[in-house]
Amino acid sequence: MVVIKENFSAVSSFIQKLEVAFHHFDLQRCDEKTLYVTIFLKYRGQKVLCDFIYIINHQEMYGAISINEHYKHARNFIQQHFHHILLYSDELRLARNFMNTFHFKQSLQQFAKIYPRFLANKQLLA
DSSP: OOOOOOSOOOTTTTTTTOEEEEEEOOGGGOBTTEEEEEEEEEETTEEEEEEEEEEOSSSSOEEEEOOSTTHHHHHHHHHHHHOOOOOHHHHHHHHHHHTTSHHHHHHHHHHHHHOOGGGTTOOOOO
């Protein structure tokens, strides 16, 4: 096995430095199994738009950065500012941290009014 050391930061060390700010929630983009929330990733006065996608129909709800037109920009933003390759585990952690915010809970409440089926047994609305 060959190990190549690149000039990249330790796994997930950038997460504490990165601000995740709510941008908007559009219920029309969701369906009963997926919730989308558009956010900004911010660092030192610069920001990039991206979407978190949350999978609702599993025993435990989880989210990550949605692979759409914004994904490449978010990935490049992380690499440019933190010299870190964005990992799926980083995305899961960012999305999980965002679940503790007022804006996420407010979006989830709006979602639950239209799509209550998979949220009935989850204690996320508290």
